[in-house]
Amino acid sequence: MQILDFGYMAELFPYLLGKLPITLGMASAGMLCALVLASGLAIVRVVQPPLVNGAAKLFISFFRGTPLLVQLFLFYYGLPQLIESLVKIDGVTATILGLTLHFSAYMAESIRAAIVGIDRSQTEAALSIGMTQSQLMRRIVLPQATRIAVPTLMNYFIDMIKSTSLAFTLGVTELMGATQKEASSSFLYFEAFLTVAVIYWVVVELLSRLQKLMERKLNKAYQR
Amino acid sequence: MITVRGLTKFFGDTPVLNGIDLDIEQGEIIVVIGPSGTGKSTLLRCINMLESPDQGHITLGGHHVDFDRVSNDDRLALRRKTAFVFQNYALFANKNALENVAERLIVVDGWPKAKAHARAGELLDRVGLNDKHTAYPAALSGGQQQRVGIARAMAANSDLILFDEPTSALDPEWVDEVLSVMKQLARERQTMLVVTHEMQFARDVADRVIFMSGGNIVEQGPPEALFSAPKDPRTRSFLRKVLGPQAASSE
Ligand SMILES: Nc1ncnc2c1ncn2[C@@H]1O[C@H](COP(=O)(O)OP(=O)(O)OP(=O)(O)O)[C@@H](O)[C@H]1O
Ligand SMILES: [Mg+2]
Numbered sequence: 001m002q003i004l005d006f007g008y009m010a011e012l013f014p015y016l017l018g019k020l021p022i023t024l025g026m027a028s029a030g031m032l033c034a035l036v037l038a039s040g041l042a043i044v045r046v047v048q049p050p051l052v053n054g055a056a057k058l059f060i061s062f063f064r065g066t067p068l069l070v071q072l073f074l075f076y077y078g079l080p081q082l083i084e085s086l087v088k089i090d091g092v093t094a095t096i097l098g099l100t101l102h103f104s105a106y107m108a109e110s111i112r113a114a115i116v117g118i119d120r121s122q123t124e125a126a127l128s129i130g131m132t133q134s135q136l137m138r139r140i141v142l143p144q145a146t147r148i149a150v151p152t153l154m155n156y157f158i159d160m161i162k163s164t165s166l167a168f169t170l171g172v173t174e175l176m177g178a179t180q181k182e183a184s185s186s187f188l189y190f191e192a193f194l195t196v197a198v199i200y201w202v203v204v205e206l207l208s209r210l211q212k213l214m215e216r217k218l219n220k221a222y223q224r
Numbered sequence: 225m226i227t228v229r230g231l232t233k234f235f236g237d238t239p240v241l242n243g244i245d246l247d248i249e250q251g252e253i254i255v256v257i258g259p260s261g262t263g264k265s266t267l268l269r270c271i272n273m274l275e276s277p278d279q280g281h282i283t284l285g286g287h288h289v290d291f292d293r294v295s296n297d298d299r300l301a302l303r304r305k306t307a308f309v310f311q312n313y314a315l316f317a318n319k320n321a322l323e324n325v326a327e328r329l330i331v332v333d334g335w336p337k338a339k340a341h342a343r344a345g346e347l348l349d350r351v352g353l354n355d356k357h358t359a360y361p362a363a364l365s366g367g368q369q370q371r372v373g374i375a376r377a378m379a380a381n382s383d384l385i386l387f388d389e390p391t392s393a394l395d396p397e398w399v400d401e402v403l404s405v406m407k408q409l410a411r412e413r414q415t416m417l418v419v420t421h422e423m424q425f426a427r428d429v430a431d432r433v434i435f436m437s438g439g440n441i442v443e444q445g446p447p448e449a450l451f452s453a454p455k456d457p458r459t460r461s462f463l464r465k466v467l468g469p470q471a472a473s474s475e
Pocket of ligand 2 (some may be wrong): 265
């Protein structure tokens with residue numbers, strides 16, 4: 001008797017690869033939206049306009065302080081109960097929404113730290129030549145802060161890809177959902193979940209390599 | 225002519241500037257000296273609005289600003305009519321020498337990029353950086369960075385350039401090249417207000433030397449007069465410290 005059914009795994013592999021676009025699509029959409037939202041939150045936390053700052057703090061505290069799974073259920077099952085038009089919110093949308101809000105709370109803090117890390121004298125120099133606050137943010141501070149924040153943000157993207165697996169609880173047939181279905185009909189649980197684990201692993205490994213390359217390139221910027 | 229009246233600044237409850245009055249003629253080169261912590265930097269930073277003064281008013285380049293009620297437009301106007309050279313250069317780290325100088329022309333004055341870069345190139349040539357146009361600050365020596373800083377300040381065609389100890393952070397070997405760029409600017413009669421400990425520069429270049437102490441202008445006059453016959457005991461004691469005992473009395 002053989003330990004693993006390799007034939008089954010070889011069959012399952014291409015089928016699961018076909019689900020990779022859904023997984024990566026949700027993660028990419030979530031990442032893009034989270035970047036925009038996090039940049040906004042970070043600027044609010046740096047500039048600290050009275051009312052908005054309190055709201056931003058509360059937002060960040062809530063979405064960092066509660067599990068992603070709870071947030072997903074809140075959006076998918078909870079929101080439609082409150083707002084009629086959301087009755088048809090689908091699993092993919094709810095997942096992207098959840099990933100966006102959850103990860104933007106974390107990313108805001110690392111972008112904020114990167115902004116604060118730009119030395120104050122450059123800000124003063126920009127003001128001294130008559131730039132406005134928003135010009136100096138756009139042209140001097142954010143480009144440098146981005147460079148500092150990119151490696152950390154890449155980590156969050158990797159984390160986000162793995163977190164998309166929670167979408168199966170909302171009935172989305174992404175990588176994890178598809179594996180779950182296959183496994184429960186074939187009863188070859190070990191083979192099925194090992195296959196999907198390898199797929200996640202390879203994707204994350206490739207991204208980590210990309211991250212290292214980017215880091216090396218970014219470190220060389222502004223040097224010559 | 226630039227007129228400052230009753231410029232007063234507090235940090236918390238501590239008065240740092242006690243109603244400074246200052247007139248600056250067009251083309252005048254003024255050097256400000258004085259002990260540490262007497263408000264020299266604060267004076268410059270208030271004129272440039274990097275600090276918000278508490279009282280007083282200023283007239284500069286036809287713009288009158290009352291420090292009691294400063295609007296955002298006033299602040300921008302004062303900054304755009306003056307330029308600042310920082311002790312630690314404060315170049316934009318993400319921009320090369322050319323872009324550092326051109327930045328203001330593009331963003332504030334709305335010049336097209338090509339024209340701004342051409343002008344920035346001329347200015348860099350004038351401060352002796354012909355071969356460093358595309359170098360980033362990280363690749364430049366302190367002296368070179370400060371010369372870019374001066375070129376950036378020149379780009380504005382300002383009514384007044386403020387220098388806050390432009391050579392204090394430099395290794396001794398780079399001081400002369402920066403001072404000679406400043407001397408050249410002085411010969412062109414660019415109006416300058418310079419805080420420095422370089423007494424020889426003050427003697428050679430200044431039309432007027434101002435001695436500050438405790439947030440006040442204690443004494444001022446042409447360098448020969450102030451250095452050879454200081455009237456106030458505080459000026460005498462300061463000069464004795466920086467020039468040595470014989471230098472302050474003799475000459
Ligand atoms: N941002 C600030 N907050 C509080 N106090 C300040 C601040 N900046 C300066 N001071 C204080 O104001 C006083 C004047 O400082 P300023 O930097 O203008 O002196 P300075 O004459 O330029 O001295 P130095 O020769 O050391 O540069 C000092 O006592 C300083 O400690
Ligand atoms: Mg100072």
